[in-house]
Amino acid sequence: MEQNVTKIVITPVECIEILGCSRSMMYDNLLRRKDFPCFRIGKRIFINKDKLQNWIDKQCEHKR
Numbered sequence: 001m002e003q004n005v006t007k008i009v010i011t012p013v014e015c016i017e018i019l020g021c022s023r024s025m026m027y028d029n030l031l032r033r034k035d036f037p038c039f040r041i042g043k044r045i046f047i048n049k050d051k052l053q054n055w056i057d058k059q060c061e062h063k064r
Contacts, residue, residue, distance in 0.1 A: 009046040
């Protein structure tokens with residue numbers, strides 16, 4: 001039986017694919033920002049998918 005599970009968190013590598021940014025931009029810039037929606041469990045880093053969309057929307061508002 002196959003289950004359709006929707007992920008609520010993504011990895012930095014998945015986020016790089018979504019945003020189209022470089023690895024260095026992700027690890028050296030975005031993940032260090034206090035307002036970026038990421039968290040750690042042990043050494044692993046996760047990004048909240050819903051909050052990522054909200055963060056992107058806020059970044060667009062600041063540019064106007």
